[in-house]
Structure formats: structure tokens, C-alpha cells
Amino acid sequence: MPDGLLGVAWPSIRAGFSIPLDALGMLLTASVAGYLTSSTLSGPLMSRFGVGSVLAASCALTGIGLIGYTLVPVWWMMVLLGVLAGLGAGAIDAGLNTYVAAHFGEGLMQWLHASYGIGVTLGPIIMTVALTTFESWRVGYQAAGVFQILLAGAFMLSLPMWNQKDQPADDAPKRLTDYKTPMSETLRQPKVWGSVLLFLLYTGAEAGVGMWAYSLLTESRGIDPKMAGFFAGSYWATFTLGRIVAGLYAKRAGVNLLVMGGLAGAWVGSVLLWWNPAAWVNLLAVALIGFAVAPIFPALTSGTSARVGAHFAANTIGMQMAAAGLGVAAGPGLIGVIARQTSLEMVPVCLFVLFTVLLALYGVASGKKASEPN
Structure with a gap:
């Protein structure tokens, strides 16, 4: 709030x-x-x-x-x-x-x-x-x-x-919060920093759409401010709807499908926004990106243990939240600097690059099964 x-x-x-x-x-x-x-x-x-x-x-x-x-x-x-x-x-x-x-x-x-x-x-x-x-x-x-x-x-x-402590069976797996891994040990893991980078780039892209869609549509593409406001508002509307829908099917779909499918959908949306063949395509593109990115952040969070290992997951989640906060601030700011030096039409180009890099980075991060220390 x-x-x-x-x-x-x-x-x-x-x-x-x-x-x-x-x-x-x-x-x-x-x-x-x-x-x-x-x-x-x-x-x-x-x-x-x-x-x-x-x-x-x-x-x-x-x-x-x-x-x-x-x-x-x-x-x-x-x-x-x-x-x-x-x-x-x-x-x-x-x-x-x-x-x-x-x-x-x-x-x-x-x-x-x-x-x-x-x-x-x-x-x-x-x-x-x-x-x-x-x-x-x-x-x-x-x-x-x-x-x-x-x-x-x-x-x-x-x-x-x-804070209650369950009494699991001796062979039951530990929960993430049961591990007492030192932060210094977590910081030495390359896979942890790869996971942190995912959050930095993703939140930069998510916030970038929300911050710059309206300016792109009104100042660069000449769309009526009221209509542009509706287009930009569709981003957050489909974003919220997407998370509600994802909650219903998350267990069946799994983390990897939610993330890869979401990134692929957002990539397509950025291509449409860049292409801009007609005014109505902007609405489709912005709404598609909002719906597609909706499940990515929570799915990335849930998949932390699989990417970095349960021993490092609790510390890594905290680092990921820090990276997310930095991405929300730095991503739109960097896109704004690029747009000011060139034009607002660089906004969809920046989004295209970010979603392309995220697809590749997540493919690498999810393709390696995290090993646990002895």
C-alpha cells in the first residue's frame, strides 16, 4: 500500500x-x-x-x-x-x-x-x-x-x-529457513550472483514498461492522452489478472514453464511494441507484456532453491529482493537516459534486449541443477 x-x-x-x-x-x-x-x-x-x-x-x-x-x-x-x-x-x-x-x-x-x-x-x-x-x-x-x-x-x-518448529521425521527434508548458512559462504557462490542478476534485469524491465509506456505513446506516437492512459493502465490490469490466473495453475505448470513462458510472451510483446504497425497494436503489446510478466517474479522466487541449492536459498532470496529494489530504480532510469540521448522509440528496443538477455540467462541458470555442500 x-x-x-x-x-x-x-x-x-x-x-x-x-x-x-x-x-x-x-x-x-x-x-x-x-x-x-x-x-x-x-x-x-x-x-x-x-x-x-x-x-x-x-x-x-x-x-x-x-x-x-x-x-x-x-x-x-x-x-x-x-x-x-x-x-x-x-x-x-x-x-x-x-x-x-x-x-x-x-x-x-x-x-x-x-x-x-x-x-x-x-x-x-x-x-x-x-x-x-x-x-x-x-x-x-x-x-x-x-x-x-x-x-x-x-x-x-x-x-x-x-516461529513454531515442526517435528518432522528424521528423513524429512529441511525447509529453507532451517539452514544457518553464513552469508560469507553464500556470497562466494557464482550461481547465487546469477540468480541475483535475473532479479535485477527482470524488475528493471517490469518497471520500465510501467514507467515509460505512457510517455512513449503520447510524446512519440501521438496517441490521445486519455487513450494512452487506458493503454498504459492495461499493463497493470493484465499484470494483476495474470498473477491471479497463475496462482490457479502454478502447481500444474511448474516454475520453469511459468518463467520461460512468461519471458517468451513478454519478448513477443516487446517485438509488437517495437514494430508498431497500428495504434491498436500498442494496446495488445502492452497488455500482453503485463499478462506475460505477471508470474515471473513469484516463480523466480519459488525456484530459488532449485537454482542455488537449499543451503543458500534463504540468504539468496534476501539478496534477490535487494536486487529487485535496485532494478526498479535503475532500470527505468537507464532506459530514460537512453531515450533522452536518442528518442522514446528506443524504449521498446531496450525492452526487447532485456527480455532476450533474460531468456538466455534463465536458460543457463535453470539448466544446471544446484548441488548441495556436504
Whole structure:
């Protein structure tokens, strides 16, 4: 939910603090720094304190950060609180992904990520109500912050459930969260870095479509802004729908089919967007990419153990979440730099290159069965 607040709130925040338009980069950088730090360290933290404790503390940190936004009198204090909110968000993402990967099937992982789309949709609605009804962006952040604090309390009350240790049979396989592999050992594994690179490139492509589709259609291809907004909105609509559908068929399809099929569909969509034979093809291309990429992130997360080995999976998932946060920030930014130096028509070319590289990289990563250390 917090991810959807800032876009709507930013004009009011900027006016309130009397800061320039590009000051947004300071807050985003601070948040990403916190996100990268906590998600990278989530594996060791969960090994020491347990998943439930990490989730409770992370929600509390996020809630304090969001409410703090509304209380500080100067901009630099809000930037510092961005680090705090990012620390909480990174550990929440990594903790939930690790827990679901360890205890549940691919279907639930898809639905977990489908809920992200719902939350991102609710965020702008909450902030719009705050601005139109209460005439204050602070009310929107206060509502989201209180929700995070309540969620932290719920995690605290349910700690026994999150941290309980089952008594499996002697020959039963360990879960990902049962391993206590040192981070230093995980960092020495080339297959881990290959898996991390997958997330960096994938999230850069996913965010790149969402960020630049509207600009491409309006500024370069002359499509009416209202129609272009509908085209761009179809990306997130089919994205959320795709994850819901994938949750129904994930167990039957398997991780590799979801990822390879999704990347292949996105590759075709990027070709159509690049080709651009008619205006309606843009709608088809953007919607196809949204539906195709939908299952990739959760499927990649579920398949972490198969790619890198169960001993390294918990630490790797945290690193992957960090790479995802970096990709969301760096991918659209890099595409924007290329587009500014050339033209917006380079956007679909960049997407084509990214999806081509991802297809090749995943083919290599999934073709080698991970071996476990003795």
C-alpha cells in the first residue's frame, strides 16, 4: 500500500516543503538504501530472530517512518525517515517471500504477489481521499502508517505460529529457513550472483514498461492522452489478472514453464511494441507484456532453491529482493537516459534486449541443477 501513495502525494509534499521537482530523487534514494540493506541482511536476521519477529519489527519500522513523514517540519528529516521506511519494507518483502517459499507452494506465492497489485491500487485511492476530503497528504500517510503498526501488532500476537518448529521425521527434508548458512559462504557462490542478476534485469524491465509506456505513446506516437492512459493502465490490469490466473495453475505448470513462458510472451510483446504497425497494436503489446510478466517474479522466487541449492536459498532470496529494489530504480532510469540521448522509440528496443538477455540467462541458470555442500 505505501508504494502507491507517493505519486499522488508528491505535488502537495513538494509545495509544503518548498522543494524542487527533482528532490523526489533524494527520498527515493534514501528509501532504496534502506531497502537494499535490510533485504540483503534478512537471511541472517531470520536465522537469528525468526521470521515472525523480523516481520513484526519491520512493519513497526515502516509504520514509524510513514507517520514520521507527517510530523517532521523540514525536508531533510523526511529524507532520513525514508531510510527507516525502506529498512522496514525491504525486510517485509524478503521475510514474506522466504517464508512462503519455505512453507507453501507456487500457487500461494503467485497470490502473495497478486496482493501487491491490489495494494498499489489502494494506495492512490487512499491518498486521493486524503487530499480531496481532508486537504492534506499527511492524513494519507498517517492512515497507512497506522495500518502498518496494527500489522506489526498482529505479527507480534501470532509469533508462536510464525516461529513454531515442526517435528518432522528424521528423513524429512529441511525447509529453507532451517539452514544457518553464513552469508560469507553464500556470497562466494557464482550461481547465487546469477540468480541475483535475473532479479535485477527482470524488475528493471517490469518497471520500465510501467514507467515509460505512457510517455512513449503520447510524446512519440501521438496517441490521445486519455487513450494512452487506458493503454498504459492495461499493463497493470493484465499484470494483476495474470498473477491471479497463475496462482490457479502454478502447481500444474511448474516454475520453469511459468518463467520461460512468461519471458517468451513478454519478448513477443516487446517485438509488437517495437514494430508498431497500428495504434491498436500498442494496446495488445502492452497488455500482453503485463499478462506475460505477471508470474515471473513469484516463480523466480519459488525456484530459488532449485537454482542455488537449499543451503543458500534463504540468504539468496534476501539478496534477490535487494536486487529487485535496485532494478526498479535503475532500470527505468537507464532506459530514460537512453531515450533522452536518442528518442522514446528506443524504449521498446531496450525492452526487447532485456527480455532476450533474460531468456538466455534463465536458460543457463535453470539448466544446471544446484548441488548441495556436504
